[in-house]
Amino acid sequence: MAISFNNALGIHQHTVGVREKNAGVISTNIAQSNTPGFKAKGMDFDRALKMATSGTSFGLSRTDGRHISATSAAPGETLYRLPTQPDTGDGNTVDVDLERNLFMQNQLRHQASIDFLGGKFKNMTKAIKGE
Template sequence: MGISFDNALGIHQHTLGVRAQRAEVLSGNIANADTPGYKAQELDFEAALNSAKHGQSMQMTRSHENHISHQVDAQDELLYRVPLQPDTGDGNTVDLQQERNAFMQNSLEYQASLEFLGSKFSGMKKALRGE
């Protein structure tokens, strides 16, 4: 009888990847805070998580055959954020404080997912040792 990692690890194995994707989107927003015309983006967490849970991993297009072939592309789950403040005239919709707060919250949730996965693996090791 084999071990089903999907059953043993629960949803945390999927949330880790989605939170990493969201961190990339948020860091892109922060990096483009001063870029005229840049529209702040957000990852639809539920849609991305459902895709990850159902094994619908998406491939990024590669510009060179030596690039890593298995990376997740969240284009289907990307949304544009509605700005909370009026336009400053340059068309940029990034609110730096909002992006930093979202990035920090996502980092804490990523760390929590790591902790949950660590405890799941620890429990599996104990079970395999018969403790």
């Protein structure tokens, strides 16, 4: 009997990748917090997750029949955030406190998905061994 990883792992197999991309966007914002004119960016997590779970392609075409199709998407596009603080005169829209909070929240949820997947793999290993 074959194991269906989609059924066994659920949505968590997709959330890990989306959360990693989101962490990259947030950490870029934090790193650029002192760069004049830098505009903070964000990701629509729900939309990115829908793209990842549906296998939506992100516009790459195959030029040879032997190429692997690119259906597992780079999830989500980044959009500019609405500023939450008044302009300090340099045009930078990064609110460092907000970004740190978003980063911590994202990392906690990422770790929860990793822990969940670890438990699923542990149980599948036990089932394969017959324990």
